[in-house]
Amino acid sequence: MKRYNKKNERISTISTFLLIPLSGLVTDIYLPSFPEMQQALGVEAGAIQLTLTYFLVSYGFALLFAGSVVDSFGRYNLTLGALVIFALSNFAIVWFPDIYLLYAMRIIQGIATALIVVSKRSFLVDIYSGDKLKHYTSWLTVIWSMAPISAPFIGGYLQKLFGWDANFYLLGIYALVMLVMEAAFSGEALKNFKAFNKNTIAEAYRNVLRAPDFSIGLVVLGLAYGMAMVFAMSTPFIVEHHFHLSPVVTGYCALFSGLGLMFGGLIGRALSHWPFVGKLFGGGTAILVLGILMYSFGQYYSTVYTLMLFVLLLHTSSGFIYTxxxxxxxxxxxxxxxxxxxLTSGASYLVTSVVSFAIISTIHIETQSLLALSYIILGITMLLVINYLRVVAGKKLLWR
Incomplete structure (x- = not known):
């Protein structure tokens, strides 16, 4: 097995950060293509939205166990194998266009992406420690937010110039490029492999989930990211059907959504010394207030510009809480x-998938006001969960 060489620290860290946005890239790049995919595959809009849900569910479930897998079998070989599978699954979607094959490939992509992302996050813990580790981990959500910023923007132009299948070709090529980079410059950095013992693994999961501040955090993270997913699943139809604009505009809208997540992440880093629960309450309150304003404004006047102004502010607030x-x-x-x-990503993604699917299925978002209503529901739920955290965690966590 190829071992990690410290002289490649810089380039292997860059490679890690290039792979961190993969989960966002694979969910967001084809959003502008939703309407054309619906026509090309001859299915309802809900069937195309399900491709996103299938990925989120498989990704979330895989993340629940990916941690113990990479702790037992290492990071390097799993990353290489998962990149190969990820690349081939994207090419299969293009070569054999069928909605059920698409569902299957998205499930496979969820599992492969989970192994890649957890391996690379754990890689940072393997090679860094102390303040340096905190520095790099605090950048994770900021780097990850680059995918929601850039992916739909790129996807909109790919859709306009080449069609929906160009998005999946790009994902496959991206995976192959990263495969070469990882093989050349990375290596196995895990020093102490943990035996794959179900009792030991179960004890580790129990110890982590018993901490109420951690387990409650999984719900808060799922609700915060749920805002971005509800937007992602509804905006192509709002922009292209309600406002009658092009897929490129959908890409620009998603870009503003991603910018909001990034701004929120940067603000979260800048305010790292502020009281923990106080920051959460501030972000949750901002979401609720902005959601009410967005709903009220949408009753009288709604354009793509007003829509995105509120989305930018709301996603900045959710990105802040998430970071x-x-x-x-x-x-x-x-x-x-x-x-x-x-667990942090897996359980929160499961919460996100359940919440976003429930909202999309019941509200049928087609206008600014209906999107605002979903944000209000998520904001109220988030504040209730954060208040429960304050009650069970006590003053020690409150002023942390």
């Missing part, structure tokens, strides 16, 4: 780095 709690969770249990990383 604050994500950084807290993944550094909460350094002795269970893989398990904590997997």
């Amino acid at each position: 604050v709690y994500f950084t807290y969770c993944i550094t909460r249990f350094p002795q269970y780095a893989g398990v904590a990383n997997g």
Whole structure:
């Protein structure tokens, strides 16, 4: 097995950060193509939206166990194998266009992406420690937010110039390029492999989930990211059907959504010394207030510009909450780095998939006001969960 060489620290860290946005890239790049995919595959809009749900569910479930897998079998070989599978699954979607094959490939992509992302996050814990580790982990959500910023923007132009299948060709080529980069410059950095013992693994999961501040965080993270997913699943139809604009405009709208997530992440890093629960309450309150304003405004006047102004502000607030709690969770249990990383993303993604699918299925979002209503529901739920955290965690966490 090829071992990690410290002289490649810089380039292997760059490679890690290039792979961190993969989960966002694979969900967001084809959003502008939703309407054309619906026509090309001869299915309803809901069937195309399900491709996103299938990915989220498989990704979330895989993340729950990916931590223990990479702690037992290492990061390097799993990353290489998962990149190969990910590349081939994207090419299969293009070569054999069928909605059921698309569902199957998205499930496979969810599993492969989970192994890649958890492996690379744990890789940072393997090679860094102390303040340097906190520095790099605090950048994770900021780097990840580059995918929601750039992917739909790129996807909109690919859709306009080449059609929906160009998005999946790009994902496959991207995976192959990263495969070459990882093989050349990365290596196995895990020093102590943990035996794949179900009792030991179960004990690790129990120890992590018993901490109420951690387990409650999974719900908060899922609700915060749920805002972005509800937007992602509804905006192609709002922009292209309600406003009668092009897929390129959908890409620009998603770009503003991603910018909001990035701005929120940067604000979260800048305010790292502020009281923890106080930051969460501030972000949740901002979401609720902005959601009410967005709903009220949409009753009288609605354009793509007003829509995106509110979305930018709302996603900045959700990105702020996500960064604050994500950084807290993944550094909460350094002795269970893989398990904590997997659970933090996996369980929160499951919450996101359930919440976003429930909202999309019941509200049928087609206008600014209906999108605002979904944000209001998520904001109220988030504040209730954060208040429960304040009650069960006590003053120690409140002023952390």
